[in-house]
Amino acid sequence: MSMEAALTGFQQAYYKHDALDLANCLKPTPVDRLYDFWRSTNEVRVEHNVKHAITYGLGGIERAEAQGWIDVFVHFWRASDKIIKADQAQNQGRLSERHAVEVYEAWKDLVQTFQKYIGNGTLPHWIIFTLYFVANDLRKFAIKADTQLAKAKPVTFSAGLSDDVVATTPKNQKLEEAARVFSRIFALCMSDRNPNLSESRKWAVYCIANLQFKTYFKLKTITLCKNLIKSIEAQADMPPWNLYPKAHRVTYMYYCGVIAFLQEDYNKAETALFNSWAYCYKGSTKNRELILTYLIPCRLITKSEIPSAQILQEFPHLQTLFGDLVSSIKRGDLAGFDKAFAEGEPEFVRRRVFLTLERSRDIALRNLLRKVFLAAGYEDLKEGQTEKDRMRRTRIPLAHFATALRMGSGGGQTVDDEEVECLLANMIYKGLMKGYISREHAMVVLNKKGAFPGTGV
Amino acid sequence: MRASPFDAPSQPAAAPSEKPQKVEWTPDVRDYVGRAFEPENTIAGISKEDTTKKLRDVISFFAERSQLESVDWSTYPLPQELLRDERAAAWAQAQSNPLFSSPNGPANSTFDTPQSKKRKSQDKTDLSESADMSVPPWRQTNLESRITYANANNQKRHKKNALSGDVTSKFDQADLEKRKQRFQLGKNGNSSTPPRNSPKPDTDADVDNAPCVGTNMSLEKSYFRLTAPPKPETVRPQHVLEKTLSMLRKKWKADKNYGYMCNQFKSLRQDLTVQHIKNDFTVKVYESHARIALEQGDMGEYNQCQTQLKALYSQNLAGNPDEFTGYRVLYFVYTCNKTDMNDLLAELTPADKMKPEIKHALDVRSSLAVGNYHKFFRLYTIAPNLGAYLMDMFIERERLHALANISRAYMSVGLRFLTDELQFGDDGECREFLESHGASQAIDKKIDEHGKPQFRVKVKEVASVFESLRQGAFAMVDIKGQK
Numbered sequence: 001m002s003m004e005a006a007l008t009g010f011q012q013a014y015y016k017h018d019a020l021d022l023a024n025c026l027k028p029t030p031v032d033r034l035y036d037f038w039r040s041t042n043e044v045r046v047e048h049n050v051k052h053a054i055t056y057g058l059g060g061i062e063r064a065e066a067q068g069w070i071d072v073f074v075h076f077w078r079a080s081d082k083i084i085k086a087d088q089a090q091n092q093g094r095l096s097e098r099h100a101v102e103v104y105e106a107w108k109d110l111v112q113t114f115q116k117y118i119g120n121g122t123l124p125h126w127i128i129f130t131l132y133f134v135a136n137d138l139r140k141f142a143i144k145a146d147t148q149l150a151k152a153k154p155v156t157f158s159a160g161l162s163d164d165v166v167a168t169t170p171k172n173q174k175l176e177e178a179a180r181v182f183s184r185i186f187a188l189c190m191s192d193r194n195p196n197l198s199e200s201r202k203w204a205v206y207c208i209a210n211l212q213f214k215t216y217f218k219l220k221t222i223t224l225c226k227n228l229i230k231s232i233e234a235q236a237d238m239p240p241w242n243l244y245p246k247a248h249r250v251t252y253m254y255y256c257g258v259i260a261f262l263q264e265d266y267n268k269a270e271t272a273l274f275n276s277w278a279y280c281y282k283g284s285t286k287n288r289e290l291i292l293t294y295l296i297p298c299r300l301i302t303k304s305e306i307p308s309a310q311i312l313q314e315f316p317h318l319q320t321l322f323g324d325l326v327s328s329i330k331r332g333d334l335a336g337f338d339k340a341f342a343e344g345e346p347e348f349v350r351r352r353v354f355l356t357l358e359r360s361r362d363i364a365l366r367n368l369l370r371k372v373f374l375a376a377g378y379e380d381l382k383e384g385q386t387e388k389d390r391m392r393r394t395r396i397p398l399a400h401f402a403t404a405l406r407m408g409s410g411g412g413q414t415v416d417d418e419e420v421e422c423l424l425a426n427m428i429y430k431g432l433m434k435g436y437i438s439r440e441h442a443m444v445v446l447n448k449k450g451a452f453p454g455t456g457v
Numbered sequence: 458m459r460a461s462p463f464d465a466p467s468q469p470a471a472a473p474s475e476k477p478q479k480v481e482w483t484p485d486v487r488d489y490v491g492r493a494f495e496p497e498n499t500i501a502g503i504s505k506e507d508t509t510k511k512l513r514d515v516i517s518f519f520a521e522r523s524q525l526e527s528v529d530w531s532t533y534p535l536p537q538e539l540l541r542d543e544r545a546a547a548w549a550q551a552q553s554n555p556l557f558s559s560p561n562g563p564a565n566s567t568f569d570t571p572q573s574k575k576r577k578s579q580d581k582t583d584l585s586e587s588a589d590m591s592v593p594p595w596r597q598t599n600l601e602s603r604i605t606y607a608n609a610n611n612q613k614r615h616k617k618n619a620l621s622g623d624v625t626s627k628f629d630q631a632d633l634e635k636r637k638q639r640f641q642l643g644k645n646g647n648s649s650t651p652p653r654n655s656p657k658p659d660t661d662a663d664v665d666n667a668p669c670v671g672t673n674m675s676l677e678k679s680y681f682r683l684t685a686p687p688k689p690e691t692v693r694p695q696h697v698l699e700k701t702l703s704m705l706r707k708k709w710k711a712d713k714n715y716g717y718m719c720n721q722f723k724s725l726r727q728d729l730t731v732q733h734i735k736n737d738f739t740v741k742v743y744e745s746h747a748r749i750a751l752e753q754g755d756m757g758e759y760n761q762c763q764t765q766l767k768a769l770y771s772q773n774l775a776g777n778p779d780e781f782t783g784y785r786v787l788y789f790v791y792t793c794n795k796t797d798m799n800d801l802l803a804e805l806t807p808a809d810k811m812k813p814e815i816k817h818a819l820d821v822r823s824s825l826a827v828g829n830y831h832k833f834f835r836l837y838t839i840a841p842n843l844g845a846y847l848m849d850m851f852i853e854r855e856r857l858h859a860l861a862n863i864s865r866a867y868m869s870v871g872l873r874f875l876t877d878e879l880q881f882g883d884d885g886e887c888r889e890f891l892e893s894h895g896a897s898q899a900i901d902k903k904i905d906e907h908g909k910p911q912f913r914v915k916v917k918e919v920a921s922v923f924e925s926l927r928q929g930a931f932a933m934v935d936i937k938g939q940k
């Protein structure tokens with residue numbers, strides 16, 4: 001791609017007002033693409049060449065705006081220079097963190113150039129979407145740089161006057177820096193005072209927010225996510241929600257859902273995740289799978305509902321992830337649950353659903369106890385009662401429950417009697433079972449009008 | 458003008474026109490001062506600040522003794538000349554001083570600054586010129602020259618150039634050119650060092666040149682926040698610190714004076730830090746402090762030490778990583794920190810999870826996660842090491858949780874049941890707990906057939922009381938543990 005060739009692409013995209021195509025001109029991958037462009041000039045002449053190409057190549061752009069584009073392409077050239085050097089170093093097996101950092105820094109300059117010219121109104125408002133793509137690349141470069149830095153220096157020991165031997169320096173310096181850049185881009189969007197909403201940068205609010213979410217998740221700073229959501233909610237005068245591109249909305253809802261999930265606000269999480277699910281494009285299997293990864297544990301907590309076999313069939317990954325667990329819960333098989341849970345632990349922990357899924361053991365337990373209840377059969381009919389008055393026995397000896405717990409597959413649970421009581425007490429406390437325990441009679445007295453809410457008995 | 462580490466940082470370099478108020482300046486003195494700042498009198502490698510400071514020292518030295526007039530200022534060496542000679546002598550002394558060991562701080566970018574580069578070559582040349590000067594080693598007694606950071610930098614340069622035999626004149630123009638070039642080379646050479654995470658290059662240089670080996674022999678030392686690199690005679694070398702640690706451990710067993718202990722430990726840690734000591738002993742110190750903090754319930758200090766230990770263990774230093782990983786788990790249970798707990802779980806290997814201390818802590822976590830108070834309180838009684846102290850921090854809120862549970866599930870229970878389930882010392886303690894939390898009305902006292910009092914607790918009646926107490930107890934933690 002020579003200088004002229006790159007700019008032809010740019011020209012076409014520009015006249016079509018196509019932000020995505022324009023962004024594609026500035027894509028750093030694959031690296032081969034950049035070689036021609038890189039070779040078409042050098043550090044000494046790049047400004048001159050770009051200026052020439054843009055001024056004469058592009059008709060109809062005002063001088064002020066042209067200057068902006070000149071700057072952009074000069075920075076793009078410099079970034080390409082660093083990217084190619086890093087690529088060469090990698091091929092020669094001598095990639096060091098310095099290369100990755102230089103690529104990151106050069107790309108950051110490109111992003112900031114965009115910021116500057118968008119901010120002062122030189123570049124048209126729709127370029128904000130191009131900036132979104134360029135900023136996304138910055139995120140990737142930052143992660144690469146941090147990985148290289150971490151390899152070079154795993155632990156920092158204190159210099160300076162600190163009291164302690166190890167300096168608590170951040171592990172993700174470059175990504176944190178990138179996050180701050182994104183914040184400023186976000187501010188750029190929110191602060192657009194253009195009364196004509198159709199020409200406002202506010203249309204990029206959600207996609208930039210999504211970029212920030214992605215970054216904060218990697219940095220594990222959930223608080224910052226919360227702040228971001230709050231600031232959007234506080235903003236009046238935005239374009240109507242349902243006029244935003246669906247893709248932006250689905251992603252945004254997904255993140256809101258996960259953020260609520262991580263803070264154990266399962267009701268809120270469920271609403272958001274369900275919304276995201278409902279609008280998600282049926283063809284994006286991966287996205288739908290991601291949504292379900294959090295929606296399923298959520299439902300387990302809020303509604304004590306297990307996902308249907310149908311859903312799990314549709315998503316093989318989820319079947320692998322949740323399959324055994326879900327069938328153990330259904331059967332009331334505690335040993336099976338524990339086994340499936342232990343096996344799935346690494347994956348659950350990685351997706352941060354471990355601590356939530358743990359609580360679904362209660363449902364397995366409830367199902368087991370319900371079986372005991374059903375097995376206890378019916379009271380004998382009293383005088384004057386007919387068949388339809390037949391009621392289930394509601395006074396179940398503790399021993400029955402204890403036996404059921406100890407009987408399970410794989411040797412059952414080793415629980416002493418007090419622990420059985422404790423588990424039953426929990427069921428009642430959490431509303432999964434209605435009744436009370438009588439120690440004196442070593443019995444559970446279940447509610448006649450629904451011992452296990454939501455299960456038909 | 459003796460500066461000590463406990464003084465406020467020294468005042469900024471006084472401009473030539475600023476002088477102490479009370480003294481009269483004779484023309485001779487003023488002339489001397491003027492000459493000190495004339496450009497043709499600058500000595501390469503001695504900065505204006507250094508000159509100013511030295512000038513101030515010299516003048517106030519005589520002023521204090523009212524001897525300003527007895528000095529022949531026209532022939533008295535200029536401050537920069539004094540500095541130059543001192544440094545040369547110091548370097549000569551440094552050659553033979555066995556105490557010096559190389560510092561192991563990160564790459565020093567002040568090599569790049571022209572000042573240090575020039576000083577380096579300048580001192581190099583001084584070796585041959587002043588090797589036979591018998592001046593007392595500046596490092597040990599002459600504090601005045603140590604006031605500036607520049608001297609500390611010299612010491613390092615000296616060591617690096619120990620064996621170089623270059624003899625060139627200081628003021629040779631060609632030499633200045635060479636030095637300049639060396640500076641350029643040095644700069645490029647260093648640009649490939651890994652980017653450092655430390656705050657500023659100059660603080661790095663300072664600590665790099667901070668006393669590598671302290672000379673303070675006293676066992677005890679109070680803690681003060683450092684605002685400038687410490688003087689070696691205030692810092693205790695490792696062998697002294699080892700004695701300090703045993704002394705402190707014995708003292709803690711004898712009388713539990715936590716305020717004193719904490720203070721001493723902080724100064725211990727500080728001495729380790731400034732001397733860049735990162736070894737098994739360092740781990741011992743942090744572990745000891747952490748344990749004492751745990752016993753005392755000082756979560757803040759404990760957490761600080763824990764953070765340090767985590768990093769130190771990752772360097773494969775000897776210590777008790779299992780014990781402290783167990784504490785980390787319990788700490789996250791205490792703070793209800795789900796995010797960090799998740800990350801910690803991700804770090805543990807299956808082998809780790811079988812280690813007794815870690816397994817215990819994980820069992821505590823999981824039993825609380827499902828509400829199994831019965832198991833939880835049993836685990837409390839068998840907590841290994843100092844786990845029980847950590848668990849003490851949240852035992853009350855878990856008791857309230859359990860009571861909230863029990864009061865919904867039972868109509869009434871015997872007091873003994875509660876004492877056992879919630880692991881109170883005895884019935885009396887249990888009753889006290891119930892009463893102090895507003896459940897007195899539920900306690901029923903009956904006399905049984907043997908005349909002994911039997912207590913029953915009508916828990917159902919106080920279900921809402923315990924529920925709101927439980928919510929309150931956990932709400933506080935949410936604020937703290939929330940990320």
